[in-house]
Amino acid sequence: MxxxxxxxxxxxxxxxxxxxxxxxxxxxxxxxxxxxxxxxxxxxxxxxxxxxxxxxxxxxxxxxxxxxxxxxxxxxxxxxxxxxxxxxxxxxxxxxxxxxxxxLELREGVKETFELLRKNGFTVWCLTTGDVERVRGYFLRARVDMPMENFKSCDAGGVAKPALAAYRPLFREFKEEDEKWFAAAHYWDVSAAKKIGFKGAYCSVYEKEDCAELFGEKMDVMSDTLPEMARKIIEACGK
Known part of the structure; x- marks a missing residue:
């Protein structure tokens, strides 16, 4: 798995x-x-x-x-x-x-977040609505390892998140028995990904107020910082 x-x-x-x-x-x-x-x-x-x-x-x-x-x-x-x-x-x-x-610059704790996940056996991916070259540049400038092959963009499919079709191609690349998480600081984003089968991890670093009552999807993990979110994902998978 x-x-x-x-x-x-x-x-x-x-x-x-x-x-x-x-x-x-x-x-x-x-x-x-x-x-x-x-x-x-x-x-x-x-x-x-x-x-x-x-x-x-x-x-x-x-x-x-x-x-x-x-x-x-x-x-x-x-x-x-x-x-x-x-x-x-x-x-x-x-x-x-x-x-x-x-x-734009990476948020505090991104490098630590990725390192924590990778040390515990996770593969880290990015799904963006932006062009991959620009988005990968954020990580290159901050010297945070993020391989080009692990970037996916909605531009390729001509569909925008949170349309469920934006999440499905990457979800379907994984095996049924795999652990599949989607992590974001937008509650709308994570709640949409959960509808197709991802487990959801939400960080309040951007929105502060999650307004969870609007979205009808309970998160599997919630945190105030990205490293805390990584630790909670790791803990949830260890159960």
Whole structure:
């Protein structure tokens, strides 16, 4: 029997600090003149992009997330209360902020988390909605071992998480008797993976409030840090 843990990447293994800092650097002072914190604008931009990305996917018009994200910049400025978004910011500023997504950094404890799991016989995988080259770069820059062959992207199948079809291809690569875990800091992500058979490990490092009552799936493991989550997965498999 083999043991596998599949991780979401952006939001789970990788934090958004560099992106929020990029907003602050390029348009933060102007945003504050309108009472808009950079982090709040960044959150609204990401969440709107994830919604449109998902809606396009489920209506069978898949568009890569990075393209959706870039397209929505001025719309989210408008929705934030900026009356003339294209006078407020430029395409060059938008593109510079988008580029900071490549500068995101691994969360504290990721290296320890992977090492704990591997020392206890687990194979670590990553399943992302982003392009593999960019996402793997986060690990390379932090000198955390993550083989290219263990990265999987929804782009390959033209479907977005949390559509169940996004999780099935990797799940089906494993044997029926294997230990198969999905780990993320998005409750929606883990709860969807559980519906196709993964055991679920949720870390509150990003969302803080899990809002578990919304999702109807009880987690097998819950933790506040990634290394704690790894230890709980190991313990659960030792029973």
């Amino acid at each position: 083999s043991k596998h843990v599949v991780f979401d990447v952006v939001g789970t293994c990788v934090g958004y600090g560099a992106f929020f800092a990029g907003i602050e650097k390029h348009i933060g002072p102007r945003l504050r003149e309108h009472g808009i914190p950079s982090q709040l604008f960044g959150f609204a931009w990401m969440e709107s992009s994830e919604r449109e990305f998902t809606f396009l996917s489920i209506s069978e018009r898949y568009v890569p997330y990075k393209d959706v994200f870039k397209s929505l910049f001025y719309r989210v400025l408008w929705m934030s209360g900026i009356s003339d978004p294209r006078s407020f910011a430029t395409d060059a500023e938008r593109d510079a902020i988008c580029a900071t997504y490549s500068d």
